[in-house]
Amino acid sequence: MTAVAGIDIGGTTTQVVLCAPDLGVLDRLGVPTPAAEGGTAMIGAALDALRLLLDRTPAKLLGVGVGAAGVVDARAGRILVASDSFRGWAGFAVTAAVERALDVPAFLDNDVNAFLRGEVAKGAAVGGTHVLGMTLGTGVGGALWLDGALYDGPRGAAGEIGHVPGFGDLPCTCGGRGHLETVASGRAIAARYGARTAREVAQAAHRGDPDALAAYEAAGTAVARALLIAAGLLDITTCVIGGGVARTWPLLDPSIRTALAAEPPVSGHPLHVLPARLGEDAAAIGAAARAGAELGVGTPV
Incomplete structure (x- = not known):
């Protein structure tokens, strides 16, 4: 049996999947990310997890894809920022560290790009040709799938919808002001309500707290406005939304739909907005999909 592996290195958890060439998950494992200990320790933890999966599910490993937070040089296989x-x-x-350790080809993606690859390959956006991927977590990330392929732009920054301005005047984590992230991220939702986490706000909203509901309504309305900007510029037909905030989809969905109904895309065609389907596996499966595509096995994503 042959397999490709996908690794998603997040700030808290590293998710590792072992996939068949058709991207069916053979086994998975999540381990803490030793983010404070440096790159060698982070890659070491991921590789230890992958070796455990290979011990549990013997397979000939063909290659490894890695999704990582931050700005990456996918072609050089290096973290930039x-x-x-x-x-x-x-x-x-x-990629050099992974190839040295395992003696198989390795490929690097930004984690949101990997998330979108996963959702296009096996998740909510299967078959999509013009898709915006958006993750609503501590921050807001974005990625673009245009004409049936990932589009990352000449500097690797295409799709960064979280840092589009025009959403008020609050300071953003990137140093700018009024970005989508200042309204729609988990951090922003918590700050608007005066809570420590967005999860606390969600719990209050489910109890009917009007201030908590207002925080989610503002986030959903802002997301819809950002989607209309993307649709107007790029004629995207679909948006798939993941991340921790999107797990409370019933709190976001009504305001997104209301805003899109009030001001539909300029194309006159509805924009399909879907919650992500693959959960915490999305970026890891997408990373595996990238490896499989580069190696010419399985689904060409």
Whole structure:
């Protein structure tokens, strides 16, 4: 049996999947990310998890895909910019380290790009040709799938919808002001309500708390406005939304739909907005899909 592996390195958890060439998940494992210990430790933890999966599910490993937070040089397989949550990560040569350890080809993607690859390959956006992927978590990430292929732009920053301005005047984590992230991220929802986490706000909203409901309504309305901007520029037909905030989809969906109904896309065609289907596996499966595509096995995503 042959397999490709996908690794999603997040600030808290690293998710590893072992997939058949058709991207069916053979086994999975999540482990803590030693983000404060540097790139070598983070890759080491991921590789240890992958070796455990290979011991549990013997297969000939063909290649490995890695999805990583931050700005990456996918062609060189290197992290360019990382947040303060990661020590010794910016500049780290990810694919070289994986190839050296496993003696198989390795490929690197930004984690949101990997998320979108996963959802197009096996999730909510299967068959989509013009898709915006959006993750609503601590921050807001985005990725573009245009004409049936990932589009990352000449500098790797295409699709970064979370840092589109025009959403008020609050400071953003990137140093700008009024970005979508300042309204629609988990951090922003919590701050608007005065809670520590968006989960607390969601719990209050489910109890009918009007201020909590207003925080989610503002987030959903802002997301819809960002989608209309993307649709107007790129004629996307579908948006798939994941991340921790999207797990409370019933709180977001009504305001997104209301805003889109009030001002539909300029094309006159409805924009399909879907919750992600693959959960915490999405970016890891997408990373595996990238590896399979590069190696010419399985689904060409």
